[in-house]
Amino acid sequence: xxxxxxxxxxxxxALAIQAVRELISEQGLGKLSxxxxxxxxxxxxxxxxxxxxxxxxxILHTNAGTLDTLLTSMQALSGQPPRQALLxxxxxxxxxxxxxxxxxxxxFLHRMNNQAPVPPWYQQRAEALFALVEQQMxxxxxxxxxxxxxxxxxxxxxxxxxxxxLAADDKxxxxxxxxxxxxxxxxxxxxxxxxxxx
Amino acid sequence: xxxxxxxxxxxxxALAIQAVRELISEQGLGKLSxxxxxxxxxxxxxxxxxxxxxxxxxILHTNAGTLDTLLTSMQALSGQPPRQALLxxxxxxxxxxxxxxxxxxxxFLHRMNNQAPVPPWYQQRAEALFALVEQQMxxxxxxxxxxxxxxxxxxxxxxxxxxxxLAADDKxxxxxxxxxxxxxxxxxxxxxxxxxxx
Numbered sequence: 001x002x003x004x005x006x007x008x009x010x011x012x013x014a015l016a017i018q019a020v021r022e023l024i025s026e027q028g029l030g031k032l033s034x035x036x037x038x039x040x041x042x043x044x045x046x047x048x049x050x051x052x053x054x055x056x057x058x059i060l061h062t063n064a065g066t067l068d069t070l071l072t073s074m075q076a077l078s079g080q081p082p083r084q085a086l087l088x089x090x091x092x093x094x095x096x097x098x099x100x101x102x103x104x105x106x107x108f109l110h111r112m113n114n115q116a117p118v119p120p121w122y123q124q125r126a127e128a129l130f131a132l133v134e135q136q137m138x139x140x141x142x143x144x145x146x147x148x149x150x151x152x153x154x155x156x157x158x159x160x161x162x163x164x165x166l167a168a169d170d171k172x173x174x175x176x177x178x179x180x181x182x183x184x185x186x187x188x189x190x191x192x193x194x195x196x197x198x
Numbered sequence: 199x200x201x202x203x204x205x206x207x208x209x210x211x212a213l214a215i216q217a218v219r220e221l222i223s224e225q226g227l228g229k230l231s232x233x234x235x236x237x238x239x240x241x242x243x244x245x246x247x248x249x250x251x252x253x254x255x256x257i258l259h260t261n262a263g264t265l266d267t268l269l270t271s272m273q274a275l276s277g278q279p280p281r282q283a284l285l286x287x288x289x290x291x292x293x294x295x296x297x298x299x300x301x302x303x304x305x306f307l308h309r310m311n312n313q314a315p316v317p318p319w320y321q322q323r324a325e326a327l328f329a330l331v332e333q334q335m336x337x338x339x340x341x342x343x344x345x346x347x348x349x350x351x352x353x354x355x356x357x358x359x360x361x362x363x364l365a366a367d368d369k370x371x372x373x374x375x376x377x378x379x380x381x382x383x384x385x386x387x388x389x390x391x392x393x394x395x396x
Contacts, residue, residue: 155381162360183353194391
């Protein structure tokens with residue numbers, strides 16, 4: 001509470017999100033609480049409740065930052081020919097899972113308390129990511145209708161997600177070592193080869 | 199403790215595993231403890247420690263039962279032509295994720311405490327499942343060497359896993375509804391179409 005007036009609302013929000021990142025890297029996802037975040041940044045928990053409505057809200061803001069980072073890195077790759085773009089985007093998705101595993105898991109493992117709906121400002125970010133991939137798929141499958149492009153985008157990205165999930169969990173070692181980048185390449189090459197009919 | 203002598207070791211093991219199944223269905227994965235399992239079956243926790251070395255061991259035995267069920271259902275599908283067999287096997291994997299979500303999550307989300315290694319009797323089950331899929335891939339890709347078959351098997355199954363993970367979490371709804379069975383079909387059809395070169 002000593003620091004109550006030292007930071008603007010925006011600064012405090014950024015500090016809290018940074019504290020969430022540090023705490024989950026150090027202690028995992030299960031032990032996160034508003035009190036711990038407040039302790040870490042030297043404020044009383046009540047102060048955080050002026051900025052975030054609850055722990056869910058704080059987690060969603062943290063996750064939005066993660067999705068924004070991913071979106072920025074994927075956007076930077078979208079100017080290439082579609083197959084290369086898709087492989088590079090999948091690579092940046094995998095890199096996030098590998099290099100920022102707790103942050104990545106927080107995006108996918110977090111569930112809203114009491115089944116509260118995900119707010120629109122968050123949903124929009126997930127959709128923007130999806131749209132980036134869909135755009136490349138539409139470029140590749142020019143003769144396909146929107147439903148077909150959507151199905152293929154969903155299929156390919158869920159598959160990339162599967163490789164990323166197993167890589168992040170170090171669960172790819174059943175049946176011998178396999179390079180996850182070789183898996184991404186194999187997936188994207190063969191799926192697109194048949195789907196785009198080239 | 200009143201019931202201490204009513205059950206054989208095997209019966210008690212089965213009762214405890216059944217109790218784990220019920221508890222995670224009712225309360226999720228996070229709250230499981232040896233004490234709760236003991237309470238549920240009317241024994242003292244100490245009795246369970248005669249049978250399972252710790253909570254990890256009890257969870258692994260529960261998971262082994264889940265993998266055995268999956269193995270049995272996948273084995274029953276292995277007599278078909280390889281593409282049909284792979285699609286049907288993927289379907290039974292997805293069905294488990296959908297219909298027995300907590301049990302399925304326990305297999306994939308459980309991590310050994312203190313990074314203890316997974317014991318061989320458990321590892322063998324995971325390998326047996328993988329071998330079933332690999333067998334079908336080897337039938338399809340007769341001109342491919344072992345490494346190529348292994349990479350493709352790993353790639354395809356991680357992809358199936360990704361669809362199952364998102365389906366089980368109800369996280370397939372970004373960007374409009376898509377039927378997860380249509381996704382499995384699309385994945386397996388296009389991947390194999392290019393990979394098997396037919």
